[in-house]
Amino acid sequence: MRQKYFHFFSIIFLVLTQFAFITALLLEHKNVFIVISLTTLITVLIIYTYIKFFKVKEVDFEPFYVMIFVIIGALLTSYLHLFTPLNSVLAAALIGTVASFLPDLNKKSKVLQNIPNAMYCGCFVGMSQKHIVIDYSFIIIAGMIAGVFYMFSKNLFHGVGGKLGTLAFGSVVISSLLLLILS
Template sequence: MKTHKNIRLVTIITLLVIQVVFLTMIAKEKYEVGSFAILISVIIITVAIFFGYRYLDLHHEEYGYERIGVAIWVPIGAVLCYSLNIYGGLGSVLSAGITGTVASFIPVLNKDSIYIKKLPGAIYCGAFVGMSSAEITPSIGFVIAAGSLTGVLFMVSKNLFLGIGGKLGTLAFAGVAMVSLLYWLFI
């Protein structure tokens, strides 16, 4: 039970830190370097996000994880969308739309399968990774790495942020941001 609680806490803190860093970079870009307004803005945003995570009913109390067999479809959706976007020249929005639409018809293949009914969400989460611009995701290897990390986040966040719009996009953003940081640090 303690392990599950720690996994949940690490997931929430990771997403919180990524959001705060991203919003800080936006504020820093807008204001002059060393501006006091940046510090105040970051503090207000951080406090608001913290209280949102802490006091809003965003999570179920039980600990549940998505099966790895479902999460493995996140990088598959990412590669499919990226391929349509970059190699097919369709653009990111159309590529994500095609990927999501095709994924939505997968449950028709076997209406009784609980497993197959879970695949469209995972594939669509991957589509958000794959629709990143070519400047952010320079290679298919990057997309596979970001999709895999997003798949792990998808797996551990099954009972987090329920009923909140933007969960799949937030997970995809977190995966791409973390892999971008790793590429920047080590490659």
Template sequence: MKRIISVITFFLIIAIHLIFLTSILVEKVNEIWVLLGIILVTSLITYAYYHSTTDQEDHFLADLQDIFYIAIGGIFTYFLSVELKLGSVIAAGIVGTVASIPPYLPKNSKIFRRIPATVYCGAFVGMSQKTLASGYSFILFACLLTGILFIGSKNLFNGYGGKLGTLAFGGVAFTSLLIYLLV
């Protein structure tokens, strides 16, 4: 079952990348060769994924903690950005810097080593502008969706840059889509 969730999450991440990059290309560049290049690179990444081994581990409580830490990062970043008017980049920087401290407190704690990446992933969600994110309920729901994507992609794209931002973008984009469809 974990393998199926992992594969579905992988294709969701690929779809998020394709939709994001395609929208940029259609909006800014009308060159078909660039789009074909992106599709080729995405196909090569997909091929490489299926030829790599991933160890699936089942840690339900740790997964719930990850969602909680993502929500903490999202809420604090949004608060610093919107309520204190620090701006989204400064707010995410502050949250990321504070989140990097816990692993140094008790050096052998596995829980504290998980905090920086998850909180920083939530910080990307919290960077949403006030015009898009209508409030803290939007941020919390986007953090929940981002947490689900985070859990599903735990053993995917390790060592590649942009994973946390992509997951946050996916959570915010899906939340915006759901609000658009329901309202």
């Protein structure tokens, strides 16, 4: 029963993250009518998509250790992005590519099979810009939040693109809000 609550909370988190992102994009326009109209239209389309595609029969979670690989991916990408000539996209691509070859080291290892997606989710967290990332504690906290939601969203968004980026975006937003509230 508790698994269903975590699963439901993960869906709500993803819906709210997408809604916040779209609303933030639309608020850049000064025309209130356009903002309200497009926000309403996009919200209806998102809700329709969730109703149509979320018929999860079995609730399943990723193992706890994947959170560590999300954090590692975030830290490595952030380091490459902030302290080398690589931009954020190339840093994430490099870490993601290296992670994609790790399962080939031992094809029977379930741990190695789970590394690439988890690290790539962390790469999106590590792509945060310098004016957002205060220090590595921010990346670690955002990586932990992304890791938790990554663990709970195993059966969500099969066949729908953007899951890892949405999780990373939401975790960076939550971390930024926590930093704002606590400072």
